[in-house]
Amino acid sequence: MHEFIQYVQSYLDSKLTPGAAGNVFWATIYILLVFVGLSVAVIAMNWLERKILAHMQVRLGPMRVGPHGLLQPIADALKLLLKEDIIPAEADGLVFWIAPFIVVLAAFTVFVVVPFGPTHAITDMNIGILFMLGVSSLSVLGIVMAGWASNSHYPLIGALRSSAQMVSYEVAMGLAVVSAILMTSLHGAGLYGAGVASAGDSGTLSMIGIVQAQQEQGVWFVFKFFPLGLVAFFIFAIAMVAETNRAPFDLPEAESELTAGFHTEYSGFRWSLFFLAEYSAMIAVSSIAVTLWLGGWLRPFPNLLHGSVWDLVFNLFPGITFLFLAAMCFYNTARMPKHPYFKIQTMGLAGFGALLGLIGLVMFVPAVFVRVQDIYWFAIKVAAFMYLYIWYRGTFPRYRFDQLMKVGWKILLPLGLGLLILTALMGMRAELWHWAASL
Amino acid sequence: MNPVATPFFFYLLSGTMLIGGILVITRKNAVHSALALIAALLAQAGIYLMLYAPFVAGVQIILYAGGIMVLFLFVIMLVNLERAQKERQFNKQWVVGLAAAAALGGLFIAVYTKGKAMFPDRAMPSGLEGQNTQKVGELLYGQYMFAFEIASLLLLVAIIGAVVMAKKRI
Numbered sequence: 001m002h003e004f005i006q007y008v009q010s011y012l013d014s015k016l017t018p019g020a021a022g023n024v025f026w027a028t029i030y031i032l033l034v035f036v037g038l039s040v041a042v043i044a045m046n047w048l049e050r051k052i053l054a055h056m057q058v059r060l061g062p063m064r065v066g067p068h069g070l071l072q073p074i075a076d077a078l079k080l081l082l083k084e085d086i087i088p089a090e091a092d093g094l095v096f097w098i099a100p101f102i103v104v105l106a107a108f109t110v111f112v113v114v115p116f117g118p119t120h121a122i123t124d125m126n127i128g129i130l131f132m133l134g135v136s137s138l139s140v141l142g143i144v145m146a147g148w149a150s151n152s153h154y155p156l157i158g159a160l161r162s163s164a165q166m167v168s169y170e171v172a173m174g175l176a177v178v179s180a181i182l183m184t185s186l187h188g189a190g191l192y193g194a195g196v197a198s199a200g201d202s203g204t205l206s207m208i209g210i211v212q213a214q215q216e217q218g219v220w221f222v223f224k225f226f227p228l229g230l231v232a233f234f235i236f237a238i239a240m241v242a243e244t245n246r247a248p249f250d251l252p253e254a255e256s257e258l259t260a261g262f263h264t265e266y267s268g269f270r271w272s273l274f275f276l277a278e279y280s281a282m283i284a285v286s287s288i289a290v291t292l293w294l295g296g297w298l299r300p301f302p303n304l305l306h307g308s309v310w311d312l313v314f315n316l317f318p319g320i321t322f323l324f325l326a327a328m329c330f331y332n333t334a335r336m337p338k339h340p341y342f343k344i345q346t347m348g349l350a351g352f353g354a355l356l357g358l359i360g361l362v363m364f365v366p367a368v369f370v371r372v373q374d375i376y377w378f379a380i381k382v383a384a385f386m387y388l389y390i391w392y393r394g395t396f397p398r399y400r401f402d403q404l405m406k407v408g409w410k411i412l413l414p415l416g417l418g419l420l421i422l423t424a425l426m427g428m429r430a431e432l433w434h435w436a437a438s439l
Numbered sequence: 440m441n442p443v444a445t446p447f448f449f450y451l452l453s454g455t456m457l458i459g460g461i462l463v464i465t466r467k468n469a470v471h472s473a474l475a476l477i478a479a480l481l482a483q484a485g486i487y488l489m490l491y492a493p494f495v496a497g498v499q500i501i502l503y504a505g506g507i508m509v510l511f512l513f514v515i516m517l518v519n520l521e522r523a524q525k526e527r528q529f530n531k532q533w534v535v536g537l538a539a540a541a542a543l544g545g546l547f548i549a550v551y552t553k554g555k556a557m558f559p560d561r562a563m564p565s566g567l568e569g570q571n572t573q574k575v576g577e578l579l580y581g582q583y584m585f586a587f588e589i590a591s592l593l594l595l596v597a598i599i600g601a602v603v604m605a606k607k608r609i
Contacts, residue, residue, distance in 0.1 A: 095470070095474070126571070130494070137509075138500070141509065144509065156516065
């Protein structure tokens with residue numbers, strides 16, 4: 001028992017990720033935490049998407065199950081679990097059965113390397129970003145398998161569209177990612193800092209290393225070599241929407257033409273796995289974007305607003321966010337109809353507000369906010385992307401397939417290639433200048 | 440930290456590869472063959488990881504499992520599978536096949552018996568896998584620059600050739 005406690009405690013001083021420290025106990029804890037956190041995030045996204053879309057279209061959205069429909073996702077999940085699991089008679093049984101699991105596995109496995117903080121990642125791989133792109137590209141296999149195994153027209157067309165779309169946009173996405181990785185090898189500080197410090201110093205593919213490179217250079221890569229980093233970020237931001245099959249690039253499941261696309265024939269639990277995978281893939285690509293361009297767990301304005309006072313102010317943000325959410329809950333509790341019929345709902349909302357407020361108060365404890373603030377900044381940046389996803393869906397009409405291919409191959413790909421060359425030239429401009437002068 | 444390259448994983452991965460490879464040629468349904476091939480390729484990525492070559496493993500997953508095999512499936516799904524099911528699976532060129540298999544087997548045996556000089560006699564020092572990507576990059580863009588550029592030029596020519604052949608009017 002004593003040895004076990006020592007084993008558990010030995011990690012706390014190591015300042016490493018559990019994977020790097022080789023500590024199985026903490027690795028398991030982190031995996032469970034990430035899994036639970038991801039599931040809660042997907043549930044929250046489900047509710048938020050319906051609510052925000054509804055408000056954008058001047059509707060109320062879910063209002064019946066729980067106060068302001070807060071329990072709607074749970075009711076939906078229960079409904080899906082209790083539904084009959086139908087496998088079409090002409091379907092390819094094994095492939096039909098396996099496909100949703102492959103999609104979910106691919107969507108969840110990528111979170112092994114997502115860096116929520118300098119030590120808050122399950123593990124750190126030296127091929128981190130490569131691993132993320134590789135494993136997330138496996139999810140298209142699941143989608144293609146699902147579409148083909150259903151043995152039906154709409155799913156097959158959906159799967160064909162999906163495979164063509166994903167392969168096309170992976171190219172542009174990869175080029176944008178390479179230009180960000182190139183920036184990790186340029187060790188000069190500042191917005192236009194370039195040049196390699198010494199021959200042995202090279203770039204990195206590790207997710208934690210990429211954020212540390214941004215910290216060391218004192219600039220987020222979205223601003224580096226302005227506007228080159230910004231353009232790369234935009235290419236990625238467009239490609240990632242296409243990669244996750246979301247509006248306006250949701251052709252594989254275009255409901256107006258293909259019923260539900262590749263998962264038309266799926267029902268109940270299997271369908272909910274596709275749903276889960278779609279949302280966790282959205283979170284995964286958003287966290288790639290945050291890590292590569294938006295400084296991962298780093299807080300905003302580290303150069304402009306520095307010093308211990310500003311550090312403290314930014315450290316208080318997690319608590320303030322939760323208190324704000326709690327205040328929203330209490331405000332809406334006061335606005336609830338004063339009818340006995342709404343009594344339980346009013347009490348529930350007040351209880352939820354009290355819970356959020358309690359979490360907010362705990363966040364003001366110095367020992368807590370020092371440890372959670374990097375997770376908070378990472379999560380808040382990813383949340384901004386998730387809001388963008390909903391906003392896109394509420395705003396843009398769906399692309400036609402030829403338009404989609406045109407954007408991918410004729411605009412994003414040449415732009416990405418040019419950008420990569422320009423980034424390399426900017427990075428080596430001192431050496432080039434030197435070389436030109438010596439001619 | 441304990442090494443993960445244990446015999447258990449080697450036998451698991453190579454067993455998966457062998458079974459996958461056999462399934463690729465014995466399945467009548469082309470989609471099943473492609474899926475078996477994907478399993479074999481993923482197991483191969485695992486073997487690369489065991490050999491302390493994480494970069495090659497990552498590229499294997501991205502290019503083969505995530506890219507090329509998706510295009511394979513894309514093409515297979517456009518093919519009329521019902522007609523393909525009725526056709527004979529194996530052709531009668533077993534003499535050529537036997538010769539090729541014998542040549543490959545002979546090569547394996549030769550490497551196994553006389554190959555001691557070709558490989559280092561002890562295990563690679565640990566800790567090198569951290570610089571694997573850098574080393575690959577230095578070799579590709581340093582020592583093998585010319586060969587690398589020739590290979591990429593060849594691929595470009597192949598792509599342009601395919602486009603020219605597919606489209607009458609560009």
